Amino acid sequence: MLSTLQVVTTVVVGLMVGVEFSVAFIMSRILNALPEDSAQLGHSHGGRMLGALMPFWYIGSLVLSAIWAAAGWHRPGAGLVVTAAGLLILSVIMSMLLLVPINNRGKTWTPENRPADWKQQLHHWERYHYVRVAVIVAAFALLVTALV
Numbered sequence: 001m002l003s004t005l006q007v008v009t010t011v012v013v014g015l016m017v018g019v020e021f022s023v024a025f026i027m028s029r030i031l032n033a034l035p036e037d038s039a040q041l042g043h044s045h046g047g048r049m050l051g052a053l054m055p056f057w058y059i060g061s062l063v064l065s066a067i068w069a070a071a072g073w074h075r076p077g078a079g080l081v082v083t084a085a086g087l088l089i090l091s092v093i094m095s096m097l098l099l100v101p102i103n104n105r106g107k108t109w110t111p112e113n114r115p116a117d118w119k120q121q122l123h124h125w126e127r128y129h130y131v132r133v134a135v136i137v138a139a140f141a142l143l144v145t146a147l148v
Contacts, residue, residue, distance in 0.1 A: 002071050009064040010143050013088075016057050017133070017140045023050065024133045028126055037111045043122060047107035051100075058095060062088040065143065077146030084146070087139035091132050098128040 023046070031042040065085040072078050102125040109118060 002068075002075075005064070005068050005071060006143075006147055009061070009068050010140075010147060012057070012064055013061045013084075013136070013140050013143055016054075016061055017136050019050075019057075020054075020129070020133050020136060024126070024129050028129075040109060040111065040114060040118060044107050044109050047103045051103050051107055054095075058088070058092050062092060065139075068143075080142045080146040084139040084142035087135050087142070091135045091139070094128065094132050094135065099125060099132065102128075 027046065031039050031046070033039075034042060062085060065081060065088055069078060069081040069085050072081065102121055105115075106118070106122065106125070109115075115121070
């Protein structure tokens with residue numbers, strides 16, 4: 001049972017890392033290369049779509065990691081799993097304090113109502129997102145290491 005939990009947790013976190021990595025290093029570059037209104041509309045749509053999904057994915061990843069840590073407390077690698085769960089907590093806190101407020105504003109923007117500094121706000125979101133991606137990549141690496 002524990003091994004199933006370990007695999008499911010690792011896959012769920014790994015897929016989340018893949019999506020967030022793709023957003024940071026692929027989708028943002030594609031959207032930013034589009035003409036101005038298209039770029040902003042694409043970011044708004046992405047914010048609405050992923051903004052609805054990612055809270056469940058982040059919290060679910062954290063819950064799975066916490067269950068793994070508790071269930072495997074006296075097994076080798078437990079410290080790695082606890083550390084990974086701590087990093088996932090950090091990613092949730094970062095999301096709530098830094099990224100979600102910008103995303104909540106950005107997902108409502110249209111070419112008619114966007115603020116003059118929309119590009120600056122998006123740039124701030126992207127910088128915070130890079131840090132969050134680094135945090136969840138580290139958490140994923142710890143979970144994978146705990147498996148072996």
